[in-house]
Amino acid sequence: MRKLIVAGNWKMNTSVAEGVELAKKVSAYAVEKNLPEGKQIVIAPPFTHLASVAQVIDSNKVILAAQDCAATKNGAYTGEVSASMLKGIGVKAVILGHSERRQYFKENSEILLKKIKLALEEGLDVIFCVGETKDQREAGANLYFNVIKAQLVDTVFTLSEQDFAKIIIAYEPVWAIGTGLTATPEQAQEIHEFIRKEVANNYSQKVADDTTILYGGSCKSSNAKEIFAKKDVDGGLIGGAALKADEFGKIIDAR
Ligand code: PGA
Numbered sequence: 001m002r003k004l005i006v007a008g009n010w011k012m013n014t015s016v017a018e019g020v021e022l023a024k025k026v027s028a029y030a031v032e033k034n035l036p037e038g039k040q041i042v043i044a045p046p047f048t049h050l051a052s053v054a055q056v057i058d059s060n061k062v063i064l065a066a067q068d069c070a071a072t073k074n075g076a077y078t079g080e081v082s083a084s085m086l087k088g089i090g091v092k093a094v095i096l097g098h099s100e101r102r103q104y105f106k107e108n109s110e111i112l113l114k115k116i117k118l119a120l121e122e123g124l125d126v127i128f129c130v131g132e133t134k135d136q137r138e139a140g141a142n143l144y145f146n147v148i149k150a151q152l153v154d155t156v157f158t159l160s161e162q163d164f165a166k167i168i169i170a171y172e173p174v175w176a177i178g179t180g181l182t183a184t185p186e187q188a189q190e191i192h193e194f195i196r197k198e199v200a201n202n203y204s205q206k207v208a209d210d211t212t213i214l215y216g217g218s219c220k221s222s223n224a225k226e227i228f229a230k231k232d233v234d235g236g237l238i239g240g241a242a243l244k245a246d247e248f249g250k251i252i253d254a255r
Contacts, residue, residue: 001038002209002211002212003038003039003040003168003212003234003235004039004040004212004235004255005039005041005168005212005235005236006040006042006235006236006248006251006255007041007042007043007044007127007170007214007236007238008041008042008043008238008239008242008243008248009044009067009095009098009238009239009242010022010043010044010045010046010242011067012046014046014049016048016049019045019046019053020052020053022043022243022245023043023049024056025245026041026043026057026062026245027058027061027062029245029248029249029252030062031061033252033253035061035252039255040063041062041063041252042062042063042065042093043057043064044066044067044093044095045064045067046067047066047081050066050086050089050091051089054090054091059090059092063092063093063125064090064093065091065093065094065095065125066081066095067094067095067098068081068094068095068098068115069081069082069086069096069115069119069124070115070118071111071114071115073118082118083118083122084122086124087122087123091124092124092125093124093126093127094119094124094126094127095126095127095170095237096112096115096116096119096128096129097129097151097155098129098172099129099131099133099172099174099177100177103174109151109154109155110154113154113155113158116128116155116156116159116167120163124166126156126166126167126168127169127214127237128155128156128167128168128169128170129169129171129172129216129237130148130151130152130169130170130171131148131171131173131174131216131217132147132173132175134174134175137173137175144191145194148191148194148195152195152198152202153202156169157198157202161204161207164203164207165210167211168212168213168214169195169199169211169214170213170214170215171188171191171192171213171215171216172215172216172237173187173191174217175217176216176217177217179217181217181218182217182218182223183217185226185233186230188227188230188233189232189233192215192232193231193232195213195232196208196209212235213232213234214234214235214236214237215227215233215235215236216237216238216239218240219236219238219241219251220238220240220241220251221241221247221250221251221254224236224250224254224255228254235255236251236255238251
């Protein structure tokens with residue numbers, strides 16, 4: 001079902017104690033607002049925080065997500081954390097394909113598809129990120145549409161319709177992440193509409209209508225309302241602005 005989602009990606013920020021406090025505030029906000037069904041708040045703290053955060057949030061109101069999971073099920077993979085371990089501590093979703101993982105950790109579509117499948121096997125929802133770099137954007141629409149299409153075709157579009165229903169897509173132009181540069185509402189809408197059309201081509205119009213597509217990249221309370229008002233934008237994946245409870249609350253209200 002298509003939902004309205006505001007998701008906070010905390011990245012590698014906050015101590016456990018700070019994270020627990022932030023999570024408590026976000027959860028209290030969600031409880032106070034009594035959000036309608038179909039409007040969801042997601043938070044994605046670092047791995048070290050997840051078990052503690054799971055204890056302090058109202059899991060009916062806030063969905064706990066991880067920022068990554070391993071591409072293998074278990075075994076001798078030093079430093080990795082599996083989807084089933086995450087599931088075991090109350091994690092309900094995982095962000096995969098974030099541009100920082102693609103860029104700094106060389107995650108490609110092949111690796112990402114393995115992660116997606118393992119997450120889905122554990123019953124986790126997947127927030128799958130796509131987006132073009134600054135150079136690709138500047139090379140013109142033909143190129144950046146193709147980049148985004150390829151990121152989908154090689155990964156989530158290979159899934160069955162049933163599995164694809166558990167995918168939330170996040171359009172995150174790399175040039176807008178953490179840079180203070182935000183896509184204009186029109187730029188966001190152009191890509192969201194394109195993604196929805198591609199989902200329709202690959203599956204059906206019904207599946208496309210049910211797909212949740214989030215925008216991410218320097219989204220904050222001052223620009224969220226305009227971006228979220230676009231018809232194919234179903235909410236946001238928020239980085240820096242998700243680290244302050246009141247700012248994140250304002251973004252939640254913007255949707
Ligand atoms: P930002 O990050 O809001 O800090 O630009 C968004 C993201 O990377 O998910």
